[in-house]
Amino acid sequence: MAKAPVLTPQADDFPRWYQDVISKAELADNGPVRGTMVIRPYGYGIWERMQQEMDARIKAAGARNAYFPLFIPQSYMTKEAEHVEGFAPELAVVTHGGGKQLEEPAVVRPTSEMIINDYFSRWVQSYRDLPLLINQWANVVRWEMRPRVFLRTTEFLWQEGHTAHATYEDARDFAARIHREVYADFMENVLAVDVVLGRKSPAERFAGAINTLTLEGMMRDGKALQMGTSHELGQNFARAFDTRYLSASGSRELVWQTSWGTSTRMVGGLIMTHGDDNGLRVPPRLAPVQAVVLAIKDDPEVLARVRSLGAELADAGLRVEVDDRTDVPFGRRAVDWELKGVPARVEIGPRDLAAGTAMLARRIPGGKAPVAVDALASVLPGLLEEDQALLLRQSREHRESRTTDVATVEEATAAALAGGWARIPWADLGPEGEKRLAEDAVTVRCLVAEDGSVPVADDAPGTLAVVGRAY
Template structure:
């Protein structure tokens, strides 16, 4: 069936395709205040599933959720020198409250390290209070000059973790554990994105951190997207806020800290890794709707069968929606579900009923095939869950293949810039590039996304022998 194109083609204008898709799949709209975003129910459903999956992984590390205030006294940010320098240009400032000018302006949190430390300093007394492992789900605000939906919005939703430990080693290991067991595990296992875990260079570190771990993903246009970061903060904030503890042998020591964050940007990444010219393709493990059962025509028997199929699939543990809106043309509904990237459609019409079949449309490989309805609905057969798992794996394989095929090994700054300009990533020995080469790449809007070891692990230091820099254009 030939379809009229509903989206700008990726090859013609990738950013416009992205924008088109977000609007037409009803994921989000621009907000009235520049850089803000209204997340519509289908887009928010993706975020709710993200939260649930991430939250389980975060809690499995022993961290507990809490909530710190939106408003931070302006003076707090100034206490950690690099931190204020990094965030000052992006702050939203509240000067009036309750009809009066405030004695001290307050900032809307761009992140919560400062206010968290104010409380950690009260809560942590002795080594018995450590480790202190806190996470919060919240909105934060960073004024954006060039906003882009999900990727870079003035207000965004995120989780931010904040922990305090007795030793440097414990903090370092915890930051790495978050990178691996929470972020990489979720992004690979649920988002089906082949993220590259690495270490940021000094130039790319979080404001106030000793070390920033990152996960970088390749979008379909070859650009990189930073999907999440986990920071070793050392004792910088502890010193600024006096967060100290009594050790087992009675000494007083500053705690060692980490912070780590991931945002609604992950939804944008998922769109740009898996989406195609027909719309979104949502990984089944993430999908709020894994399968939709469509009534092709307004027919009593068809509607009854469609509803029964919905019930049976739901009973088999599939997140299913029944589309019995027969007053809307079938073609329009089919295109809409295609756009929204629901992994599987089960289409049932009068002719199917007679034959005992349905048309199964798999969005991810883009296949249509007739299936025996009984086989599909038999909850013991588990045909649909099996298909969903297959297509989940397929997306991850595609993502991996894309990254591998479009990454080149180079030796010079010129070659690295060329590879990035051609829509790919380049890998170059950090010893050959160094901070100077990094600065030259920056002039061409190319950045070092992360440092990795030759065998793809995360180096423990920038100058570890054999360290490679992965460079690319980035969102």
């Protein structure tokens, strides 16, 4: 019996497939104010797992969480010239509070460099206070003209790190550490998303930064998604807020700073990296539900077994859900779990019970086979690790197979428009070539060294530009 397609096939209309998955897997809805979103429990469960994994890595890097206000006095935004220019068009402004017009309007934070630097300038007194390593989990608002759930929303959730250091080198090394040990490690080893690590071209840098490190993932349609960024801010904000420390030798020195962020946009990246025509595929290490045990029929012995098996799998350390809603047709439930991308679906009916088996459907490689039910708790963790590795391998192979080395702007544009990335020597492309790419909405995603490492400077010999279309 052929199933009617629940989703628009990716090949027919990728953006529509994306919207379909988000709606059918109950990840999110559009909010009532244009560009906002409601993150539904399953979507939020994925975000919570991202938070847990990221938070542990951020703390291991030495940063501590704090919370700064949502509202920023409008006058703060003008203190750093490039920064205000970058964010002014996207600001939401509160003009009334408590029934009165405010003396000074407040801006809803689009990012917190400004307000955090105000406090850093008070907290940092001596070199003993450095490095100061702060992270914040928060909502931010950037008014979006062309919103798209998870990818570009007027309000989104994120973490933003902000640090102050005594020296340029220490700040540079910390930005690089976050880039590699926190972000790349999480994306490759938990999200199973192959990412290219590089530095942004000057035109693509964060407003107010002296260097922006980025992680770029290739989505299944060949477009790029910026999955996270880590910025060296130099002394730009320190100068604006006069953030100085007393050095060991008694001089008053400006601090060197970094900031770095990742957001709910990663949920969009997850969907577009691993999803297929049957829905999401969630990497096991991330999955809020790694295995679901389904009762096929409303039978007391079946119900008892799915519940005890659920407990066994949970004892084995797996995140498990038991689906004993036998008042909902089995086929509908199976399709729902498939849409939600739960890695392992274990189905038990009366016949399985008699045979001592269960049907195991593996969402990531696909396929369905009977397994000895008593062996599941010991076998499943290993299978899930195989699935995890498979997703990363598929993501990497996809990116490699769709990346071509080219020599001219024309070839680079053609590769991008064909649904892939091009690598071209930055010395040949340069800011001029970058402008020509822009005519076809093609951008420099990042600059990389020939050996795949992150170049120490834009003009380091052998630097390549990775170009493509982007979300």
